Amino acid sequence: MSLKKISKNQPELFEFTSENLRKVEKEINKYPKSKKASAVMALLYLAQDQNNNWIPLAAIKYIAEILEIPYIKVYEVATFYSMFNLTPVGKYFVQVCTTTPCMIRGAQKITEVCKKKISNNQNELSENKLCSWTEVECLGACVNAPMMQINQDYFEDLDEIKTEEIIEKLLQDKFPKPGSSKNRKNNAPEKGKTTLLEIKNA
Numbered sequence: 001m002s003l004k005k006i007s008k009n010q011p012e013l014f015e016f017t018s019e020n021l022r023k024v025e026k027e028i029n030k031y032p033k034s035k036k037a038s039a040v041m042a043l044l045y046l047a048q049d050q051n052n053n054w055i056p057l058a059a060i061k062y063i064a065e066i067l068e069i070p071y072i073k074v075y076e077v078a079t080f081y082s083m084f085n086l087t088p089v090g091k092y093f094v095q096v097c098t099t100t101p102c103m104i105r106g107a108q109k110i111t112e113v114c115k116k117k118i119s120n121n122q123n124e125l126s127e128n129k130l131c132s133w134t135e136v137e138c139l140g141a142c143v144n145a146p147m148m149q150i151n152q153d154y155f156e157d158l159d160e161i162k163t164e165e166i167i168e169k170l171l172q173d174k175f176p177k178p179g180s181s182k183n184r185k186n187n188a189p190e191k192g193k194t195t196l197l198e199i200k201n202a
Contacts, residue, residue: 004079005123007056007087014058020046024066037069040077044084053093053151054085082136090125092170094118094133095149101142109160110146111135117167131170144180153178157190 016024027042040063047059060078064071078084085093096114098107114133118126122134141147144156148163155166155178162181169176182190 004086007054009088011056011058014047014051014056014062016046016062017050020050028067037067037073040067040069040074041081043067044074044078048084052091053089054087057086087123088125088129089123089132089134090130091173092131092150092175094131094167094170095136095139096133097137097139097141097145097147097149098135099138099142101138102145102147105145106159107146110148110158110163113160113163113167117164117171126171128171130173131167144184150175150178156180157182157184 023046024039024043027039027046028036031038043063043066044055044060047063048055051059055078060074061071064074067074078086094114096102096107096110098111102110111133115121118124118131118133123132125132136149139147139149139154141154141156144154146158147154147156148158149155150166150170155176157180158166159181166176184190185193
């Protein structure tokens with residue numbers, strides 16, 4: 001049985017936009033006709049992206065009809081994977097990494113800022129309904145810890161002050177520039193590269 005919370009407030013209908021329908025067709029065409037159900041995760045992702053970062057039950061039913069599979073098959077996938085949200089999370093969904101490297105470098109301070117600025121509890125919308133936040137496992141940017149993901153973008157090398165600045169912009173419905181707050185390139189050392197110095201753009 002799923003432990004995921006399902007929103008009580010559900011829209012009656014969901015349909016993909018014309019642009020996303022083209023993406024749906026592209027995803028389905030990656031598989032043999034008898035295996036088109038394999039596109040279920042891609043279609044759930046598209047639905048979530050189109051619907052302000054969460055998937056209503058109407059979208060699950062709609063995807064099941066497109067893929068010609070039982071509703072429960074899509075529901076099982078949507079409730080199993082943590083990356084799919086079944087309740088509203090707001091226009092800006094903040095995911096704070098709290099795995100060991102981030103925790104050692106101050107992730108707890110980042111979560112405290114989220115509690116103060118967004119909501120005291122995880123997975124609760126801010127007062128203006130624009131944001132919510134949650135703790136997640138490793139996001140694969142350990143070198144630039146502590147970090148958080150907002151929608152599809154990474155914000156790295158954070159501290160309390162920088163995190164407050166980022167969240168304040170979100171609450172004003174402004175999306176800040178993603179990347180390292182220390183302006184380092186990708187995963188380069190904080191003080192600049194130390195090898196391949198003779199190669200430009202390395």
